[in-house]
Every structure is written in structure tokens, then in C-alpha cells.
Amino acid sequence: MENTSKKTARPGKVKSRTYEELWTRPGYLIRRLHQIHVGLFAEECGGADLTPVQSAILTVLQGGEGMDQLTLSTSVGIDRTSGADVIRRLERRGLLTRISSEQDRRAKIVKITVEGRTFLKRVRPRMARAQDRLIAPLDDEEREEFFRLINKLVDANNKASRAPMGTV
Amino acid sequence: MENTSKKTARPGKVKSRTYEELWTRPGYLIRRLHQIHVGLFAEECGGADLTPVQSAILTVLQGGEGMDQLTLSTSVGIDRTSGADVIRRLERRGLLTRISSEQDRRAKIVKITVEGRTFLKRVRPRMARAQDRLIAPLDDEEREEFFRLINKLVDANNKASRAPMGTV
DNA sequence: GCAATAAAAGAAGTATACTGTGTAATTTTG
DNA sequence: CAAAATTACACAGTATACTTCTTTTATTGC
Numbered sequence: 591m592e593n594t595s596k597k598t599a600r601p602g603k604v605k606s607r608t609y610e611e612l613w614t615r616p617g618y619l620i621r622r623l624h625q626i627h628v629g630l631f632a633e634e635c636g637g638a639d640l641t642p643v644q645s646a647i648l649t650v651l652q653g654g655e656g657m658d659q660l661t662l663s664t665s666v667g668i669d670r671t672s673g674a675d676v677i678r679r680l681e682r683r684g685l686l687t688r689i690s691s692e693q694d695r696r697a698k699i700v701k702i703t704v705e706g707r708t709f710l711k712r713v714r715p716r717m718a719r720a721q722d723r724l725i726a727p728l729d730d731e732e733r734e735e736f737f738r739l740i741n742k743l744v745d746a747n748n749k750a751s752r753a754p755m756g757t758v
Numbered sequence: 759m760e761n762t763s764k765k766t767a768r769p770g771k772v773k774s775r776t777y778e779e780l781w782t783r784p785g786y787l788i789r790r791l792h793q794i795h796v797g798l799f800a801e802e803c804g805g806a807d808l809t810p811v812q813s814a815i816l817t818v819l820q821g822g823e824g825m826d827q828l829t830l831s832t833s834v835g836i837d838r839t840s841g842a843d844v845i846r847r848l849e850r851r852g853l854l855t856r857i858s859s860e861q862d863r864r865a866k867i868v869k870i871t872v873e874g875r876t877f878l879k880r881v882r883p884r885m886a887r888a889q890d891r892l893i894a895p896l897d898d899e900e901r902e903e904f905f906r907l908i909n910k911l912v913d914a915n916n917k918a919s920r921a922p923m924g925t926v
Numbered sequence: 927g928c929a930a931t932a933a934a935a936g937a938a939g940t941a942t943a944c945t946g947t948g949t950a951a952t953t954t955t956g
Numbered sequence: 957c958a959a960a961a962t963t964a965c966a967c968a969g970t971a972t973a974c975t976t977c978t979t980t981t982a983t984t985g986c
Contacts, residue, residue, distance in 0.1 A: 609889050612817060612834070616893050617795040617810055619908045622835050624792040625943080626915045627785040628972095632944090642785055643972065649780060660934065666780070667790050672973040674935075679971080696934040696981045721777050725784050727914035728907065736907045739900055740787045746895035747794045793973080796942095800974090811942065828964060840943040842965070847941080864951045864964045931984070940975080947968080954961070 627724050634720040638713045639683075643668065643676055645717055648702060648710050651686060656701035658691065685709055795892050802888040806881045807851075811836065811844050813885055816870060816878050819854060824869035826859065853877055 609615045631642050646666045651657075657665075663673025677700055680686050685706035691697040702710075725733050777783045799810050814834045819825075825833075831841025845868055848854050853874035859865040870878075893901050 607886070607890070609886050610817075612814055613909070614905075615889050616905070616908075617799060617889055618814060619905075619912055620788065620792050620795055620892075621810060622912050623908060623915075624788050625835070626912065627788055628944085630915070631785060641971065642789060646780055646786060649778075658934070667793070668972080669974055670935080671937095671975085672971095675972075694934080694982070698935075718775070718777050721783050721785055722775065724788075724911070724915065727910055732907055732910075735903060736911075737784070737787075739896065739904045739907070740784075740791060741781070742895055742900075743892070743904075744787055744790045744794065747791075747798070747892065796973085809941070826964070836942085837944055838965080839945085839967090843942075862952070862964080866965075927986100929984100929986090931982100933982075934980085936977100936979075938975100938977085940973100942972080942974100943970100944972100945968100945970080947966100949966080950964090952961100952963070954959100956957100956959080 627720070630723050631717070631720040634716040634723075635713055638709075638716065640713055640717070643672075644680060645710075645713070647673070647676055647680065648685060648706055651700065651702035652707060652710055656689075656699040658694075658697040658699060659688075660697075662700055680706075795888070798891050799885070799888040802884040802891075803881055806877075806884065808881055808885075809844075811840075812848060813878075813881070815841070815844055815848065816853060816874055819868065819870035820875060820878055824857075824867040826862075826865040827856075827868060828865075830868055848874075 607614070612618045628642065631640075631645075635641075635645070643666065647662065650662060650665050659674055659677055660670050662677065663670045666673065668676075677686065677688065681688050684703060686700055686702050688698045688700050691699050725736070728736060775782075780786045796810065799808075799813075803809075803813070811834065815830065818830060818833050827842055827845055828838050830845070831838045834841065836844075845854065845856065849856050852871060854868055854870050856866045856868050859867050893904070896904060
């Protein structure tokens with residue numbers, strides 16, 4: 591909102607924390623910023639039919655060798671079923687393969703394909719542009735501080751998340 | 759991740775901005791923090807069957823008089839169709855009413871009910887607890903700075919969002 | 927060895943949050 | 957005043973992100 595209550599009422603300091611106004615609620619601001627990121631990402635990468643989570647999945651696969659769906663979902667920080675949805679869509683597009691493991695026939699090993707690697711290389715600059723635009727309003731010092739604070743929040747609250755990262 | 763690459767590689771300063779690692783992508787961190795907030799909110803308010811967006815809708819209605827669905831959705835910062843979904847669900851639960859306007863028969867005027875007000879009063883402490891827990895890892899000074907930075911990002915990027923706020 | 931347990935995945939269901947299309951009502955314009 | 961543009965909503969479809977329940981496969985305990 592560059593409007594109404596915010597401009598008049600925002601005191602620079604919020605001391606009470608009664609969260610009566612939406613824009614004083616951290617969760618609300620984070621949801622808005624998340625929406626904004628999704629919007630920016632779609633603007634840059636939508637033409638390539640790539641979403642932030644799809645990009646994260648492919649990025650993780652690019653680095654390591656194949657892994658099962660649960661490990662992959664967890665390393666991206668999403669629930670196993672949400673991950674399965676994304677992985678299935680990427681498989682349909684030929685960007686990765688899902689092959690039953692020989693060792694453990696319950697597990698399906700996910701691997702990025704050559705097409706997947708090519709695709710990722712092609713869209714990387716657009717992905718980076720979306721990230722750049724998101725933090726463009728901050729100067730260098732503010733960016734460092736923002737990264738520090740958000741990392742602190744994510745790390746400390748990680749256990750509270752419904753899909754905690756790094757627990758595999 | 760209090761794991762793998764982050765601990766070893768995180769240099770305190772990220773200068774290159776190549777976004778090769780997930781945790782160096784602002785969009786990724788914001789998505790994680792958003793998930794965490796949703797998780798915390800569900801933990802506190804899930805028993806009352808209340809989501810963050812539902813809470814935002816009811817909060818806006820509580821303050822003013824009735825308004826049409828688009829104005830309501832916009833003031834919460836979501837798309838009109840997403841808003842319509844949420845509003846329909848809240849109507850089904852009797853927490854608000856949707857009545858066709860006399861002045862403009864295209865519009866449906868949304869008003870909070872007495873049950874809605876009672877409900878909101880009852881869950882307010884739990885909502886506040888979710889917000890408190892989210893920013894608990896930060897000290898007072900860090901909180902002020904976090905609010906300042908995230909407000910700056912939201913304000914500056916608002917236009918880029920798919921559902922810009924305050925444009926009504 | 928076999929039953930109990932645990933783990934990986936699938937399927938169904940819900941909520942959020944969009945896009946796009948279509949419809950009805952209102953307002954603006956020629 | 958009639959055509960055109962705009963507005964408010966509804967509906968269908970997609971993607972993310974969960975929950976819960978079930979099936980299949982591995983591991984473990986006895």
C-alpha cells in the first residue's frame with residue numbers, strides 16, 4: 591500500500607505489536623513479498639513455463655546425481671506430495687526422468703536429462719533477473735542485512751515449518 | 759538448512775549474485791519464510807479453521823463497513839478470483855454475508871456478521887501468537903530493521919505484483 | 927523365518943493464488 | 957440515445973502446498 595493508513599499511521603516504530611493493521615503483521619508482509627516474487631518470476635520466466643519451485647528442483651538435480659523424490663523434495667524445502675506433483679510435471683516435459691531404484695523398489699530415482707540441463711542453462715539469466723529485480727530497491731548494505739535477517743528467521747524457525755529442510 | 763553447503767560456503771557476504779545456491783536466492787528464502795509462517799499460523803489457528811488470508815479478510819471487514827468483493831480483495835492484496843474463493847468459504851461458515859448492492863447490481867456487498875466479529879475476537883490472541891513466534895528469533899533492533907526492509911521491498915515492488923494493493 | 931514396523935510413493939481432498947474466458951450491468955462516448 | 961468501454965462477478969483450468977489414507981516394499985525384532 592502506498593496508500594491510506596500506512597502513510598498516515600506508520601510511525602517508523604511499531605511498539606505495541608497488536609497487529610491490528612495488516613501491514614504491521616510480519617506474516618502478512620512476507621505473504622505479499624512472496625506474491626511479488628512469484629509475479630516477477632513469472633514475468634521473467636513465464637514465457638519458458640518455469641516456476642520458482644520447478645527452478646529449485648532442477649537446480650538441485652543439476653548439482654548432484656539422481657536422488658529419490660523425498661530427498662529431492664526435502665532439499666528444496668517442500669512437502670513430499672507437493673514435490674511429487676512438480677516432479678511429475680517436469681517429467682512430462684522431458685526435463686527429468688523418474689526410474690524405479692534397483693536397490694529399493696519403493697523408491698523412484700529422479701535424474702535431470704540433457705534437455706533439462708540445456709533448458710536450465712538457457713533460463714538461468716532470466717531467473718537471475720527476477721532475483722535481482724526483487725532486491726533492487728535495497729542498496730548493498732541493506733541487502734546484506736536483509737539476507738542476514740531472513741536467513742536467521744528461516745534457520746531458527748525451520749523446525750516449525752511443515753516441510754522442514756535438511757532433515758534427511 | 760542448518761546443513762551441507764550453507765554452513766561451509768556461506769561467506770557472510772554474497773558478492774557475486776549468481777544465485778547458484780538456493781539459499782542465496784532472495785525469492786527462495788522468502789518462499790521458505792512464507793511456508794514457515796503458514797505452518798506457524800496453522801499450528802496456532804488451525805484448530806479454529808482459520809488461514810492467514812481469511813484472517814486478513816475478516817480484519818479488513820471488521821474495521822470498515824461493507825464493501826464489494828474487488829475492493830475487499832484488493833485491500834488484502836490478492837487477486838479478485840482468489841478473494842472470491844476465500845469469501846465464499848467464509849460466507850458458508852456464516853462469518854460474513856454477501857448481498858447484491860442496490861446501487862450497482864453487478865456488485866455484491868460483503869459484510870462481517872456478528873458471528874464473524876465474535877470469532878475474530880476469539881482467535882485474535884492466537885493470530886498474534888503466530889506473528890510473535892515468527893519474529894521471535896530477532897531482537898528488538900533487528901525487528902525494526904526487518905520491518906523497514908520488507909516494507910521497502912513490498913512498497914517498491916508493489917506494482918510488479920500480480921495483485922497490486924491499493925489500486926482501488 | 928515371520929510378523930510388526932517403518933519408509934517411499936500414490937491417490938484423494940482442501941486451500942491459496944493465479945490466468946483466461948464469458949456474462950451481465952453500468953458508464954462513457956460518439 | 958445507441959454503441960463501446962469498463963466493471964464486477966462467475967466458472968474453468970493450472971500450480972503450489974498441504975492433509976489423510978492406502979499400497980508396496982524393506983527392515984527389524986523375536
